[in-house]
Amino acid sequence: MLKFFRHIRKSLLTGNNKRKYLKYAIGEVVLVVIGILIALSINNFNAIRKIKKIEQTYLALLKEEFGYNLEMLDQVMKDNKTYADMAWELSKHTGPDTPKLTDEEFGSLFFGAIESEVQYRPSNGVLDEIINSGKLGIFSSQSLRTSLSSWDGIIFKIRFQEQELTRRRYGLYDILRVKGNSRKAFYDTYGEVFDIKQSKFEKGNLDLLNSEEFDNQLFLFLVTSRYSNLEYYPNLKEEIEKILQLIEGDLDK
Numbered sequence: 001m002l003k004f005f006r007h008i009r010k011s012l013l014t015g016n017n018k019r020k021y022l023k024y025a026i027g028e029v030v031l032v033v034i035g036i037l038i039a040l041s042i043n044n045f046n047a048i049r050k051i052k053k054i055e056q057t058y059l060a061l062l063k064e065e066f067g068y069n070l071e072m073l074d075q076v077m078k079d080n081k082t083y084a085d086m087a088w089e090l091s092k093h094t095g096p097d098t099p100k101l102t103d104e105e106f107g108s109l110f111f112g113a114i115e116s117e118v119q120y121r122p123s124n125g126v127l128d129e130i131i132n133s134g135k136l137g138i139f140s141s142q143s144l145r146t147s148l149s150s151w152d153g154i155i156f157k158i159r160f161q162e163q164e165l166t167r168r169r170y171g172l173y174d175i176l177r178v179k180g181n182s183r184k185a186f187y188d189t190y191g192e193v194f195d196i197k198q199s200k201f202e203k204g205n206l207d208l209l210n211s212e213e214f215d216n217q218l219f220l221f222l223v224t225s226r227y228s229n230l231e232y233y234p235n236l237k238e239e240i241e242k243i244l245q246l247i248e249g250d251l252d253k
Contacts, residue, residue: 051138054135054138055138055139055140055250056251056252058126058130058135058138058139059139059247059250059251060251061126062126062127062130062148062243062247063244063247063248063251064126065123065124065125065126065127066240066243066244066247067244068122068123069122069123069240070237070240070241070244072120072121072122072123073120073122073233073236073237073240074237076118076119076120076233077229077233077237079116079118080118080225080228080229080233081229082112083112083113083114083116083118083225084113084222084225084226084229086109086112086113087109087113087114087218087221087222087225088222089109090106090109090110090113090218091215091218091219091222093209094209094210094211094214094215094218095209095210095215096210099206099209099210101206101209103184103185103188103204103205103206104188104189106185106188106204106205106206106208106209107184107185107186107187107188107189107205108188108189110172110176110185110189110205111185111186111189111190113172113221114169114172114173114221117162117166117169118162118165118166118225118228119162120155120158120162120233120236122155124151127148127151130148131148131149136148136149139250140250141246141249141250143246144243144246144247144250147239147242147243147246148243151239151243154235154236154239155236157232158232158233158236161224161227161228161232162228164224165221165224165225165228168217168220168221168224168225169221171217171220171221172214172217172218172221175208175211175213175214175217176205176208179207179208179211179213179214180203180204180205180207180208181199181201181203181204181205183196183198183199183201184198184199184201184203184204184205185205187199
C-alpha cells in the first residue's frame with residue numbers, strides 16, 4: 001500500500017502534475033487528521049464508558065449501604081421511643097405525694113429508660129472510600145454529589161444531640177448512685193441474670209420520686225429523648241431517603 005502511494009506521489013511530481021500533487025497532499029493530511037480524530041473519539045468513548053461503569057458500581061454499593069443505614073435509623077428511633085416511654089411512665093410517679101410504685105417497679109422503669117445508650121452508627125465504608133479517593137466527581141448528578149459531601153455534617157448534628165441525651169442519662173445514674181441504692185435497683189431488675197446478691201442496706205429508691213432534682217433530671221432526659229425522635233432523626237431519615245431516590249434515578253435498570 002505504501003509503495004502504491006509513493007508511486008502516485010512520484011508520478012504526480014513529474015511534468016505539470018504539481019497542482020494535482022498539492023491536492024493529493026492536502027487529501028492525505030485530511031485523512032490523517034480524520035484518523036486522529038476518530039482515534040481520539042474512540043479513546044474518549046472508552047474512557048467515558050469506563051467511568052460510567054465505575055459510577056454504576058458505586059451507585060449499587062451506595063444503595064446497599066444507605067438502605068442499611070435507613071434500617072438502622074428506624075431501629076434507633078424505635079429503641080429511643082421505648083426508652084422515652086419508660087421515662088414518661090416513671091415521671092408520672094414523681095412529686096411530693098406518696099409513691100405508688102414498689103422498688104421493683106421503680107428499678108424496672110428506671111433501667112428500662114436509661115440502660116442503653118441511643119447511638120446511631122451508620123455504615124460509611126463505601127462513602128468514605130469514594131470521598132477519600134477523590135471519586136466523588138464520577139457521579140453525574142450534582143444533587144447526589146452535594147448530598148454525599150454533606151453527609152458528615154448531618155451526622156455531626158446527630159452526634160451532638162445524642163451526646164446531650166447521654167449527658168442526661170448519666171445525670172440520672174449519678175443521682176441514683178449518690179442518693180439512692182443502686183445495688184438494690186440493679187438487683188431488683190437484673191439480679192437473676194447476673195447472679196448478684198441483694199444489698200444489705202435497707203434504704204430503697206422510692207424517696208428519689210420525691211426529689212425535685214431527680215424529677216428535673218428525668219424531665220430533661222425525657223424531653224431530649226423525644227426531641228431527637230421529633231426533629232433530629234426524622235430530618236436524617238428524610239435525607240437518607242432523598243439520597244436513595246437520587247441513587248435509584250441514576251442506576252441503570
